[in-house]
Amino acid sequence: MSWGQLYGVGVGPGAPDLLTVRAVRVLNDVDVIAIPRPNKWSKSLAWRIAEPNVEKNDEQEHLFLEFPMTKDKSVLGPAWDKAFAAIGQRLAQGKSVAFITQGDPMVYSTFIYLFSAANKLWPEVPVKIIPGVTSISAVPAAARVPLADGMERVAVLPATYGVDDLRQVLNDFDTIVLMKVSSVIQDVVGLLEEEGLLDKAVYVEKASSSEERVIRDVRQIRHDKCVYFSMIVVAKKERAGILSDDAESLQKLEKYWQSGVDEGEGNHAH
C-alpha cells in the first residue's frame, strides 16, 4: 500500500493574499483539501481565506470536517475520530490531503491534534508542514506597533488561561500578546489601568481581514462583546532601539532628500 502525502497548510491571518506561494501551490496540487469548520451551518474561516487562491478543479475533493467550539472531550473526541477516519481513508487510497488552518499550523491550531495523531496513526505518512503568517505578527502590522526589537522579550498568553499572574508577566516582559481575549476583557482592561499601561495597549480583531478592527483606547471595548479572534498587544517599548533618543539627528536629515544628493548605494536591475 502506498500512502498519500499529508500536509498541514497555514493560510495566514485573514487576507487571501497573505497565503504563501508554497501554500497556494500545495492547495492547487492536492487531491483533497480537508477543511475544519465549527458545524455544518458555518462557513469555515480558513476556507474563506484559502478559497480565492484555489482554482476550480473537478478532480479535487473539498472535505469538510466539523469540530465543535468546545473543550468538552466527550464532544471533541468523536469529532476527531470521524475526522481521522475520513482523512486516514483517503491517505490509504494514496490520495494527498491538505488540512488547512488559519494562521500557522504549529501555532494554536486545530492541525496540531492531527499532527500528533498522524505520527501515531500513520507513521509511514510523511507529514509536511507549510508555515503561514500567524496573527501574532499580523496584529502588530495592523496595530502599527512593532512586536519586538533588539533585546525585547515577548510573552504570548491565551487569555482564556486566566489572567491571575498577568501582572507578573506585564512586569517581566516588554511585549505581551493576549490571545482570545474576549472572555476576560474587563479584567484585562482593569489591570492595564492599574498598571498604568492603558496607552501601551492596542486591541485588534480579525487582523488583516476585511473586517479588521483596531481600537487604541481599550477602555472603549471594556464592556463590548468581543469576537473570538481578538487580541490585545501591550508593547511597553521601554527598551526601544537605537533611534529612540535620536529625534535631533532625524531632523537634521531632512536636508538630504530635499537637496537631491544621492547618498545610497543604488544600482539598477540588470
Next chain:
Amino acid sequence: MSWGQLYGVGVGPGAPDLLTVRAVRVLNDVDVIAIPRPNKWSKSLAWRIAEPNVEKNDEQEHLFLEFPMTKDKSVLGPAWDKAFAAIGQRLAQGKSVAFITQGDPMVYSTFIYLFSAANKLWPEVPVKIIPGVTSISAVPAAARVPLADGMERVAVLPATYGVDDLRQVLNDFDTIVLMKVSSVIQDVVGLLEEEGLLDKAVYVEKASSSEERVIRDVRQIRHDKCVYFSMIVVAKKERAGILSDDAESLQKLEKYWQSGVDEGEGNHAH
C-alpha cells in the same frame, strides 16, 4: 509634492516560496527595492530569499544599504543616516520603495528602525506593512514540534539579552523560544541539563532554507560555533491537547480507513 509609498515587506524565514502572494506582488510593482546587507561584500540574506520572486525589470532600482552587524551607535547611526537619506530622496521623487526584511517586518527586524523614523521624518508617507512568516513559526515546522496549543504560553527571548533568569522563564512558560542563541549556547545547554529539559529542546538554524539544520540532541552543539540565525525551542508539552492520553482511542480508529467506509462530510468541488 507627492510622496511615494513606503512598504516594509517580510520575505519570510528563508525559502523563496514562503513569501506571501502580496509580498511578491508588491516587490514586482514598486519602483525601488531597498535591500539591507551587512556590508558591500556580503550578499543580503533577505535579497537571496526575495530575488527568485522578482521579475527582471530595467525600470526597477535595487538600492543596497549597508548596516554593519554591531550595536555600536556611533557606527549604526551614520549607516542609518545614509539609508534614511537615500530612501527619503526617492520617496520625495514620488517613487514607491519596498524595504525587504527577513521574516516579518515587525518582529526583531531592521525595518522597525525605519518604521519608527518614517513616522517622524515623513509623516505624510503612508507606510504599509506586509507581514511575513517569522522564524518563530518556521522553526517549529522544521523541528516538527508544535509551538503552542490550547492553554500553552510562549516566551520569546533574544538570548543575547543574557540567560540570568532563564530558569524562571523555563518554569513559568510551556514553550520557550531562544533566538540568536549562538553566543550563550553553552550556558543554555548547561541549564537545560540541570532542569531536566534536554529532551524537550531542539536546535534549529536557518529554518526553511536550503541550509536548514535541526539538532535534537542539543548537547551535540554545546561546543559548536553556531550561526547567527539559530534558535533553541524548548517545548515542555506538559499541558498538551485532548489527544495526549488517547493512545487507545487512536488505535481503535485503524479499522476505519482499512474498512473503506466514508466517515467524512466530503463534497467535490463545484
